[in-house]
Amino acid sequence: MSLLALDNVSVSFGGVAAVRAATMRVEAGEIRGLIGPNGAGKTSLINAITGIVRPDSGSIAFAEQPITALPPDLISARGIGRTFQHVELFRDETVLDNVLTGLYSHHVYGVAAAIVGFGRARQVEADARREAAALLEAFELAPLAGAPVRDLPFGIQKRVDLARALAVRPRMLLLDEPISGMSEAEADAAVATIRALARERDITLLVVEHNMRVMMRLAARITVMHQGGIIAEGTPGEIRGNRLVVDAYLGDKDDHA
Amino acid sequence: MRLSHVLIAIAAAPAVALPLFGSSYQIYLAELILINVVAAIGLNLLTGNCGQISLCHASLMAIGAYTTALLTTRFAVTYALALPAGIVVTTLLGASLGYPARRLSGLYLALVTLGFLEVVSIVIEEFPDLTGGVRGLKLAKLEFAGWPLNAGALYYFVLGVTVLAIRAGWGLQHSRYGRAFDTVRQSVIVAQALAIPPARTKLLAFSIAAAFAGLAGGLFTAVVGFIDPTEFDISASLRQITFIAVGGLGSVWGSVVGAVVLTLLPETLRGAKEYSDVVYGVILLGALVLAPKGIVGSLALLLGRFHGGKARLP
Numbered sequence: 001m002s003l004l005a006l007d008n009v010s011v012s013f014g015g016v017a018a019v020r021a022a023t024m025r026v027e028a029g030e031i032r033g034l035i036g037p038n039g040a041g042k043t044s045l046i047n048a049i050t051g052i053v054r055p056d057s058g059s060i061a062f063a064e065q066p067i068t069a070l071p072p073d074l075i076s077a078r079g080i081g082r083t084f085q086h087v088e089l090f091r092d093e094t095v096l097d098n099v100l101t102g103l104y105s106h107h108v109y110g111v112a113a114a115i116v117g118f119g120r121a122r123q124v125e126a127d128a129r130r131e132a133a134a135l136l137e138a139f140e141l142a143p144l145a146g147a148p149v150r151d152l153p154f155g156i157q158k159r160v161d162l163a164r165a166l167a168v169r170p171r172m173l174l175l176d177e178p179i180s181g182m183s184e185a186e187a188d189a190a191v192a193t194i195r196a197l198a199r200e201r202d203i204t205l206l207v208v209e210h211n212m213r214v215m216m217r218l219a220a221r222i223t224v225m226h227q228g229g230i231i232a233e234g235t236p237g238e239i240r241g242n243r244l245v246v247d248a249y250l251g252d253k254d255d256h257a
Numbered sequence: 258m259r260l261s262h263v264l265i266a267i268a269a270a271p272a273v274a275l276p277l278f279g280s281s282y283q284i285y286l287a288e289l290i291l292i293n294v295v296a297a298i299g300l301n302l303l304t305g306n307c308g309q310i311s312l313c314h315a316s317l318m319a320i321g322a323y324t325t326a327l328l329t330t331r332f333a334v335t336y337a338l339a340l341p342a343g344i345v346v347t348t349l350l351g352a353s354l355g356y357p358a359r360r361l362s363g364l365y366l367a368l369v370t371l372g373f374l375e376v377v378s379i380v381i382e383e384f385p386d387l388t389g390g391v392r393g394l395k396l397a398k399l400e401f402a403g404w405p406l407n408a409g410a411l412y413y414f415v416l417g418v419t420v421l422a423i424r425a426g427w428g429l430q431h432s433r434y435g436r437a438f439d440t441v442r443q444s445v446i447v448a449q450a451l452a453i454p455p456a457r458t459k460l461l462a463f464s465i466a467a468a469f470a471g472l473a474g475g476l477f478t479a480v481v482g483f484i485d486p487t488e489f490d491i492s493a494s495l496r497q498i499t500f501i502a503v504g505g506l507g508s509v510w511g512s513v514v515g516a517v518v519l520t521l522l523p524e525t526l527r528g529a530k531e532y533s534d535v536v537y538g539v540i541l542l543g544a545l546v547l548a549p550k551g552i553v554g555s556l557a558l559l560l561g562r563f564h565g566g567k568a569r570l571p
Contacts, residue, residue, distance in 0.1 A: 052446060072449035081450065088447045090439065101436045105452040109433070111461065117428030125432070168452050 001064055003028040003172060003204050004049070004080075009058035011044050018044035020228040021058065026172070031198055031205045033219030033236075035212070037248065040225040042208045043085070046174050049206075050082055051075040063171070077105050081170030085177045085208075087157045091150035095141055095160050098149060099132045102167025107131070135163045139193070155186040159193070166197070172204040179214055187211065191218050216240070224248070260560075272416060276409045284412050288480040290520045291419040292473050297500040297512035298426035299469020304498070305506035306435060307462035308442025309362060312494050313354070313370040316377035317467045319489035321347040321474025323381065326394050326484055331387075336479060337402035343475040344468050351467020352460065359456040359463070374491060381486045393485030396478060406479065415476050422472060426509045429465065438462055439507065503544045505551025514552050 002025035011019040019041045026032050036042050047053045049060060051072035060068045067075050076082075089098050107128035113121040136142045139159045149157060158178065165173060178194060179187040191214055198205050209215045215222060216236040224232040224239060226248040232239060239245050275287055300314045321343040328339035358369050381388045388394060399406045406414065429435050437458045440448040445455045478484060496519070504515020522540065526533035548555040 050450065052449070071454070072446075073452050073454040076450055076452035084447070084450075088444055090443050093439070097436070101440050101453075102451050104433050104437055104440075107433060111429075111434060111465070114429050114432035114434050115425040117424065117432075121428070121432060128433070164451070168450075 002026060003030075003063060004206070005061045006045075006049070007059050007061075009045070009048055009055045009060060011041070011048050011053055011055050017228050019048060019055070022225075022228075022230050023058075024223055024230060024233070026204060026206060028171075028204055029198075029202065030221065031195070031207065031219050033215045033222035034206055034208045034225065035210075035215060035222060035239075036225035039227075041228040042225055043176065044228075045225065046082065046176060046206075046208065049075075049174065050080060076168055076170075079169070079171035080174065081165045081168045081172070082174040083158075083161045083165045083176060083178060085180065087154070087161045089149045089157055089160055089164070092148060094146050094148055095136065095152070096129075096132055096145040098160055099135055099164050099167050100128060102164040103128045103131060106167075106169060132167065135167055139163045154181045155183065155190075158182065158190065162193075162197075166201070166203075170203060172206065175205060175207045175209075177208055177210060179209065179211060187214055194218065276412055281408060284408060285480065286520070286524065288412060288415050288476075290517055291415050292476045292480065293497070293500060293516035293520050294419055294513050295422045295476065296470055296473035296497055297504070297516040298422055298509055299466040299473070300497050301501040301504075301506065301509070301512040302426060302429060302435075302438060302469075303462045303466035305501050305508065305511070306430060306438035306442060307459060308438075309358075309459055309462060310367045310498075311370045311463075311466065312367055312491065312498075313374040313377070314466065314470050314497050315489040315491075315493035316374045317347050317351050317470035318474040318477065318493070319377055319381065319484075319486070320350055321471030322478045322484050322489070323388060323394070323474075324471070325475040325478045326396055327387065329399060329478075330394070330396055335402050336399045336406065340472070340475040340479075343478075344471040347471025347474065348464050348468040351470070352464040355460045355463025355467075359459040371491070374494060378486050378490065389485070391486060393483055396482045396484075399479050411479060415480060418472070418476060422469065423509060423513060426469070426512070430507075430509055434458075434461060442507075499541060501551075503541065503548075503551060505553030505555075505557075508551065508553045511551045511553040518552065 004026040006022055006024045009019055009022045010017065022045060034042050034045070044053065048055050051067070051070055055068060059066060062078055062080060065078070067078060090101070107124045109121045109124045113119065133142065136145055139162065141156070141159060141163060144152065144156070149160060152160070162178070175194070179190045182190060194205065195218065197203060207215070207218060219236065221234065222236055222239045223230055224245050231248060232242045232245050234242065272287065275284060279287070296314065296318055300311065303309050303311055324346045325336070325339045325343035328334040328342055329336055334342070354373050358366055361369060382390050384390070385392070401414070404410070437448070437453045440451065440453055441455050441458045448455050448458070500515035500519055501512055502515070503519055504513065505511020523533065523537060526536050529536050544552070550558070
């Protein structure tokens with residue numbers, strides 16, 4: 001069975017269809033690319049999967065459980081994480097505090113324990129800090145743990161965003177343009193990091209990305225959206241040769257493909 | 258010993274020694290300051306950390322004050338039980354306000370809390386047989402589980418409770434709940450992506466703020482010995498907002514500093530007589546313009562060993 005299954009998912013905003021009857025399957029362990037020109041409905045699809053917008057029709061299942069009507073925080077708790085296109089970090093907080101925020105649902109103690117501050121709360125907090133420190137280590141952010149995010153270059157903020165998303169311990173991670181705004185060298189490093197991450201932590205990835213060169217190297221399979229619908233799916237090689245895709249997307253001179 | 262420990266010791270020493278050298282008025286004023294600190298800590302968790310504006314914090318304080326007062330006078334309950342009972346009642350009422358308000362924010366929330374403030378003051382005024390109405394409620398000398406609360410004992414009791422409240426506020430702020438509050442304030446969508454339930458988090462913030470307000474109200478009853486609805490009107494709520502805004506939003510020490518400074522300020526402005534309100538207003542405005550992160554936030558930036566308005570005190 002597929003880890004993520006979308007069946008005839010449609011999303012519209014005030015009568016304008018953003019996603020039209022999208023059906024797709026993502027298998028566990030896969031790195032799936034999601035491409036399409038601007039306005040193709042990629043972000044709307046991600047918002048539907050994460051519960052931020054409710055589909056008008058269709059159904060979404062994750063690990064064989066329906067999640068279509070769940071609120072976003074419960075969908076995250078089920079194991080679907082995400083990063084944001086325009087890094088939504090807490091700029092005034094430190095790198096460590098940003099990552100700690102992601103540990104909310106896994107390092108649990110009650111309000112009374114928090115008020116008292118000793119005993120269980122202290123012990124769990126210490127665990128949380130250890131886990132956060134390990135994540136910072138994995139993303140080579142450890143020396144920056146105490147630095148406020150706002151002072152960091154964009155490429156590093158992207159890494160913080162990724163580390164925070166992983167703190168929620170997702171089984172599947174939706175990456176919305178993970179390398180946008182990065183230099184070529186940073187992008188290559190990020191691709192290596194993302195691949196390693198998927199392999200070592202056994203996380204299934206759905207990656208939205210404009211940069212075709214990167215996508216061809218990263219994804220084993222690619223799903224193509226155009227005008228709200230899914231028009232093709234296949235290996236990077238197949239997608240490159242697909243007539244519809246070339247017309248809709250790769251042939252588009254305005255895009256930085 | 259860290260600098261922050263030294264600073265706290267310097268600030269705490271006169272507070273502990275006050276009954277030895279202070280006049281009864283100075284002790285009374287210090288008690289009011291401590292009560293304001295307790296109320297401000299609760300409001301700051303709700304508004305500064307969780308980003309929910311509340312105009313009815315004074316009403317919640319009123320609920321704590323009246324519950325404690327009624328239990329001790331009408332039902333002869335000892336203060337040792339009446340105070341926690343006041344906290345429980347206030348928390349429950351705060352939660353029942355927070356439940357419908359948990360999906361609101363900004364202006365709508367401000368209006369709902371303003372409505373709550375009105376309802377509470379109407380209830381107090383319309384049931385004079387129970388609450389004393391607009392004429393207020395006079396209290397007999399309190400006893401604490403059999404012990405009479407004389408001036409010195411009461412002061413140390415209020416001081417001790419305030420220290421515990423500071424500790425509790427600090428613990429909450431630096432817990433997973435404090436981080437959840439900060440997250441919900443900054444972005445509901447990110448909170449959800451991190452498996453933090455925004456509505457439940459806001460409800461919790463409301464309940465916690467109410468608990469602190471209830472405690473402050475219960476202490477107020479004991480200290481002042483007379484309560485009437487004007488003590489808990491909209492201007493009291495607004496004053497509490499200025500405490501946290503001037504002291505530092507989202508910081509327990511900001512609540513402490515704001516409540517201390519702004520409770521003392523009108524006292525020190527007595528010399529300015531009829532201009533004292535103007536001077537108070539100018540100082541308030543100046544503080545907000547010059548130190549938008551509050552006194553603690555600005556000090557933190559100056560000292561350079563703090564980050565973004567969130568004090569790293571112990």
